[in-house]
Amino acid sequence: MRFHRLRAAALSPLVALAFAASAGTAVADTEINVGALRLASQAPTFIAFEKGYFKDEGLDVDLKFFEAANALSVAVAGGDVNYGTTSITGSLFNLAERGVVKVIAGSLSEDPKIPGAVILASKKAYDAGLTEPAKIAGHSFGATTAGSSFHYMLAEIAEKDGFPLDGVQLKPLQKIGAIVGAISTGQIDAWVIQPSIANKLLADGGAVKIGDYRDYDPDYQVTAVFTSTQIATDQRDQTEAFLRALSRGVKDYNAAFVDKTMDKPEVDALVDMVHKYVGTDTPVETFAPSLTEDSMRVNDGLALSVTSVAKQLEFLQKNDLVSHDVTVEMLVDPSYVTTR
Known part of the structure; x- marks a missing residue:
């Protein structure tokens, strides 16, 4: 299978952050619902929300919380949530076969250089x-x-x-x-x-x-960003704005918790932001190591390993958990981010 890479980097919605203000104007005051699980791995979403990156893009975000990936997938397919980040499951492929959801970006991934699952x-x-x-x-x-x-x-x-x-x-x-x-x-x-x-x-x-x-699986694409097929197809400006904002959250997350290139006061501020949503039943000093010591990498620029997605589909079909008619192309829209 062949996927085309994103258009030239100079025009990429995720790297051309200098255009954020003008893009924000294009979708000014747009209300969207973003689904999330209360997990440290979803910290980039919480950082982007708390630091106003979504607002910079003209997006008025309401966070909706779920306890499992399948419930979030169904909510996106049904239109109750506009965007979500969660693991790739049989449920997601089944919804893709019906033509109602699309994976538009990558998120958490295994990295041979970083402790993972x-x-x-x-x-x-x-x-x-x-x-x-x-x-x-x-x-x-x-x-x-x-x-x-x-x-x-x-x-x-x-x-x-x-x-x-x-x-x-x-x-x-x-x-x-x-x-x-x-x-x-x-x-x-x-x-x-x-x-x-x-x-x-x-x-x-x-x-x-x-x-x-x-x-066992050093290229595992653990989670991905997805939306409804209708939004991916018909609301491109909004979707690009959402991914730009989320990508800024990813950049902060990786710098603070994975690459350790951020100053301690900034790291502490990010920990406080994420703690509003994750580990709220524990003191922040108890929660902090789950970010500062235990964070896995989120793909820079929200790049997506289509190779890993295809491998996961192969497992699901081999075990008759999804139809053998389902294809990766039914699930993945490769036009938003870099794929490999």
């Missing part, structure tokens, strides 16, 4: 011998739903370590919070999750690290 065993399972990913066979594994990103990551581990996927008991628990509780109490044996959540489980003694997911 952690493969965990419950303390109970670890003590009973689950000490490495290759031993997950015959155990239970936490997921939100079948066809979720967690299901995909399990499949990659199974393939690389040579055990049958159907030899693992997938436990769909719907919400991330429910999976956290299940692995902490030994109700499930294994899980894979971003370091901002994994490291808290490790510190609390609720789980034991048995591997790094980046060793």
Whole structure:
């Protein structure tokens, strides 16, 4: 399959930030709903909101919160939310087959140089011998739903370590919070999750690290930005403005929490902004390490790995979780950002 790259960088909506003011005028006072999960990985959205980057583009944003990727996907497809950032799932491909959603940009990704998702065993399972990913066979594994990103990551581990996927008991628990509780109490044996959540489980003694997911899938496009097909097709100025603003949030996030090139006072200010939405039940000093020490990279300029998207579709079709008629082109609109 062949995807065309974005038009020349000088005209790119994500790198031509000097044009932000004029673009903002084009969509002045436009009200939009942006869907989000209360996860540290969604910090760029919260930063862009708090620092006024959306307002700079003429966008009046109302944040809508969800507890799982599938619910957010359905909300975007139904028009209740205009844009969202979440994992690529079977639900998203099924909606794409119906022609109602489009992925328009990338977001969180594995980076071989940066600590990424952690493969965990419950303390109970670890003590009973689950000490490495290759031993997950015959155990239970936490997921939100079948066809979720967690299901995909399990499949990659199974393939690389040579055990049958159907030899693992997938436990769909719907919400991330429910999976956290299940692995902490030994109700499930294994899980894979971003370091901002994994490291808290490790510190609390609720789980034991048995591997790094980046060793299995170093180009994994963990999350992506998506919208309805109608908006992607008919509201280009608005969508470009949204992505410009979000890309500024990404730049701040990477500088502060991944590349460590931002001054401490600025970093502290960003932590405070994100803490308004994530980890609100803990003091900010307790929450801060989930950003300052445990952040994964978000793709610069919201670039998208179409190669990873295609690999995820292959998994879903191989396991009959989506129709074999679905194509990557049905899901991805490659005209907004750089793709690879």
